[in-house]
Amino acid sequence: MQIGRIPYAIRLALLLLTAVWLGVSASARAAEPKAIQFTFTSIEGKPIRLTDFRGRWVLVNFWAPWCPLCKIGVPALNELNRRPDLAVIGVSLDYGPNEDAIRAAMSQSNIRYTAIVAGGARRDSNSAYRQVGPVDFFPTSYLYDPTGEVVMFIPGQVRASRVIAFMESWRAPERAGEKPTLIAMQTDKLGAFLSKRYGGKGAQAYKDWRKLVEALVQEPAEVQLARVNDYFNQRIRVAEDREVWKREDYWTTLGELLGTGRGDSEDFVIAKYFTLQALNVPADKMRLVYVKSRAETRDQGGPAHASGSGFVHMVLSYSESAESEPLLLDHRVSQVMPASKRTDLKPVYSFNSLHVWDEKGRSGGPGDLAIWEETLRRARAEGFE
Numbered sequence: 001m002q003i004g005r006i007p008y009a010i011r012l013a014l015l016l017l018t019a020v021w022l023g024v025s026a027s028a029r030a031a032e033p034k035a036i037q038f039t040f041t042s043i044e045g046k047p048i049r050l051t052d053f054r055g056r057w058v059l060v061n062f063w064a065p066w067c068p069l070c071k072i073g074v075p076a077l078n079e080l081n082r083r084p085d086l087a088v089i090g091v092s093l094d095y096g097p098n099e100d101a102i103r104a105a106m107s108q109s110n111i112r113y114t115a116i117v118a119g120g121a122r123r124d125s126n127s128a129y130r131q132v133g134p135v136d137f138f139p140t141s142y143l144y145d146p147t148g149e150v151v152m153f154i155p156g157q158v159r160a161s162r163v164i165a166f167m168e169s170w171r172a173p174e175r176a177g178e179k180p181t182l183i184a185m186q187t188d189k190l191g192a193f194l195s196k197r198y199g200g201k202g203a204q205a206y207k208d209w210r211k212l213v214e215a216l217v218q219e220p221a222e223v224q225l226a227r228v229n230d231y232f233n234q235r236i237r238v239a240e241d242r243e244v245w246k247r248e249d250y251w252t253t254l255g256e257l258l259g260t261g262r263g264d265s266e267d268f269v270i271a272k273y274f275t276l277q278a279l280n281v282p283a284d285k286m287r288l289v290y291v292k293s294r295a296e297t298r299d300q301g302g303p304a305h306a307s308g309s310g311f312v313h314m315v316l317s318y319s320e321s322a323e324s325e326p327l328l329l330d331h332r333v334s335q336v337m338p339a340s341k342r343t344d345l346k347p348v349y350s351f352n353s354l355h356v357w358d359e360k361g362r363s364g365g366p367g368d369l370a371i372w373e374e375t376l377r378r379a380r381a382e383g384f385e
Contacts, residue, residue, distance in 0.1 A: 037049065037050050037051055037148070038050050038060075038128075038131035038132055039131070040089070040091065040115070040117040040119075040128055040131075041117065042115040042116060042117055043099060043102060043103070043115075043116045043117065043118050046115070048089060048115045048117060050144065050148055051148070053087050053144075054146070054147075054148060055146050056085050056086060056087055056146055057083075057085055057086040057087070057143065057144065057145060057146060057167060058086070058087050058088075058089060058143070058144040059077070059080060059086060059087070059088045059089070059141055059142070059143050059144075059158070059163065060089050060091060060132055060141060060142045060144070061073075061077055061088060061089070061090050061091065061113075061139055061140075061141045061158065062091050062092075062093055062119070062129055062132075062135045062138065062139060062140045062141065063090055063091070063092055063093070063138055063139045064092065064093055064094045064095060064138045065092060065095050065101040065102055065104065065105035066094075066095075066101075067138040067139065069138065069139055069156065069157055070109075070138055070139045071105075071108075071109050072157060073139055073157045073158050074109045074110065074111055076157075076158050076159060076160040077090070077111075077113060077158055077160075078110070078111070078112045078113070079160045080158070080160050080163060080164075081112060081113050081114055082112075082283070082353060082354050083282065083283065084277040084278075084282075084283060084353070084384065085146075085167075085280060085282070086167075087113075087114040087115075088113040088114055089113060089114060089115045089116075089117065090111060090113045090115070090116045090117065091116075091117040091119040091128050091129065091132075092105075092116065092117065092118055092119055093119045093120065093121065093122055093127065093128075093129060093135065093138070094121050094122060094138075095118070099118045102116065102118055122135060132150075133150070133153065136155075137155070137156075139156065139157065139158070140153075140154070140155055140156075141153075141154040141158050142154070143163065143166070145170060151166075151170065152166060187206075187210060187213070187278065187383060188383065189381070189382050189383030190206060190209075190254065190255055190382045190383050190384075191203070191206040191210070193255045193381065193382050194206040194255050194258060194259055197255070197256075197259055198259035198260075201259070202255075202258070202259045205258040205259060205261075206258065208235075209231075209258055209275070212227070212228070212231055212275075213275065213278050213279060215227075216228070216279055217279055217280070221281065221318070221320065222336075224276060224279050224281065225276070225318055225327060225329060225336045226335075226336050228272050228275050228276055228279075228329070229272065229329040229330075229334075229336055230334070231275075232257075232268050232271050232272055232275075232331065233268070233331050233334065235261070236257060236261055236262065236263055236267075236268060236271075236331070237261060237262045238262075238263070238264065238331065239262035239263060239264065240264055241264060243262070244260055244262050244263065249371065251266050251267065251270060251371055251372065251374075251375040252266075252267040252270065252271075252375075253270065253274075253375060253378045253379045253382055254270065254271045254274040254275065254379065254382065254384070255382045256378075257270070257271045258271070265313050265314040265315075265331060265332075266288075266314045268314075268331040269288050269314045269315060269316045269329070269331075270288065270375065272316050272329050273286055273288060273316055273352070274379060274384050276318075277384065281318070283352045283353045283354055284352070284354060285318055285319055285320065286316060286317065286318050286319075286352055287316070287317045287319075287326075287350040287351065287352050287357070288314060288316060288350060288351055288352060288372075289314065289315050289316070289317050289328075289347055289348075289349075289350040290312055290313075290314055290347070290348040290349050290350065291312070291313050291314065291315055291345040291346060291347050291348060292312055292313075292345070292346045292347075292348050293312075293313060293344060293345065293346075294343075294344050294345070294346055312348065313330075313332075313345070315328045315329060315330045315342075315345070316328070316329040316330075317329075317339065317350070325338050325339055325340060326338070326339045327339070328342055328345075330342075347359070351369055351372055353376060356368045356369050356372070
């Protein structure tokens with residue numbers, strides 16, 4: 001059988017020679033074969049194409065419902081799939097006469113991937129795995145880089161830390177100028193949303209935002225933080241939810257804020273958070289932080305609700321590492337400042353796309369904060385996973 005114009009057996013041999021568990025060196029990448037473009041159909045009936053993820057990493061994981069190691073590996077794959085720059089596609093094989101076993105396994109193992117595909121049996125001539133590479137046992141995974149090349153072959157259980165370390169090593173030559181950095185997400189959905197919802201004004205807002213992102217994508221983190229902070233602080237007018245949305249409390253998506261041009265502190269922070277994600281800043285380096293003003297007087301730039309003795313406000317924090325001091329982005333302050341310089345603020349709780357932390361540092365999932373979970377749901381419709 002042939003896939004495209006390359007005989008299947010030859011293509012498998014090439015993949016085995018060029019894709020190994022420890023990945024490939026930067027110097028060897030030029031010699032790697034381009035991946036054949038796969039086209040799957042998800043278990044929900046939606047087309048899944050490699051080209052849909054250009055600019056993001058894609059990990060295709062082949063598994064079977066009866067496979068114990070596959071179940072053990074689900075948490076690591078869920079963790080990887082929560083990254084804005086990576087999508088996990090699970091392709092189930094050898095599951096029996098129908099797809100009921102797949103759905104049962106998805107529920108029992110709490111699988112939360114970008115897509116699940118019913119790939120048939122390995123003996124089938126049209127099985128989905130034939131578009132990717134050999135699957136001699138379960139689980140088997142292939143990692144595609146943001147340009148669509150297979151760069152890692154992973155037989156057995158996936159270790160999230162190893163995959164992330166490989167991704168970071170892959171990015172190192174980018175930062176040294178060896179190849180252009182790619183935006184971590186496709187923004188076509190955001191552009192379509194703004195044009196449809198807000199017409200010409202929305203289309204122009206998207207064009208301006210996209211220009212910002214393209215100008216910053218190769219800049220160091222400190223430049224990205226400062227420019228993104230300035231962009232929204234200068235362009236968006238402070239307004240309360242009652243004025244804009246006729247509600248007491250509503251958290252906008254990036255698209256909604258760009259379209260209306262008005263928002264409160266939560267809206268500024270959410271927009272900065274998603275913009276930095278588009279610039280390849282990992283979610284785990286950022287937190288949306290509710291803070292309480294130590295002053296007793298109401299800050300007109302903050303939200304219209306109070307908590308305790310001071311009025312509540314939101315800022316965005318960025319930490320390069322767990323040991324580094326957080327930097328704060330605030331729509332009321334023109335400069336990005338270290339947290340130690342913001343003695344006027346007292347943290348209450350914080351969150352990102354991965355976790356929610358209370359004032360004592362205890363963490364939970366985004367679902368613990370219903371309004372944020374709903375905002376994330378709407379953000380996904382704008383292209384943010």
